[in-house]
Amino acid sequence: MTGLNTAAIYVLQTLGSLYLLIVLLRFILQLVRADFYNQISQFIVNATQPLLKPLRKVIPSIAGLDSASLILAILIQLLVMALTLMLMGYGVGGFLLELLVWAIIGVxxxxxxxxxxALIASVILSWIAQGSYNPAVLLVNQICDPLLAPFRRILPNLGGLDLSPIFAFIALNLVDMLVVGNLAAMSGLPAQLSPFL
Known part of the structure; x- marks a missing residue:
């Protein structure tokens, strides 16, 4: 693989991952019922609307979930992985099913x-910007609150000390290690295809 191919892979994965993040944030914002009038939410909506609008005509919402944005995220990950393999000198014809599985794992x-x-940002912001009305702070809290709510119901009130993020971190890491990590290992997902593993 030449240096030019390596640079092309780097640019492709960086830009593809950035857009993939924006599309996935669109799904997450709808999932957590975030405020879509927030300036950051409006940016995400405007950035994803050109691809989502025609896709929504074909893919309806399922059980109140924005399935079109989730499918778009998987398709973007699939495209980035396929182009990365082609730039590495491999054909993708025989890998389509594996690529689909790898794309789902990556997403x-x-x-x-x-x-x-978002949890890390929420913890830091609770120390330095508590009660802030900054759009980013509000959005981070809206993303984290549904994740923290079950832990807050279980844990006792410790006089203003919120331990729920610690347990949320543990739960997220366990799911990442035991489910996603094992699925990636079992499927043979090469690490250079997905920067999120």
């Missing part, structure tokens, strides 16, 4: 990482 891993890093 699932990114889904967990979004919540993981």
């Amino acid at each position: 699932t891993s990114l889904f967990l990482k979004v919540f993981y890093f």
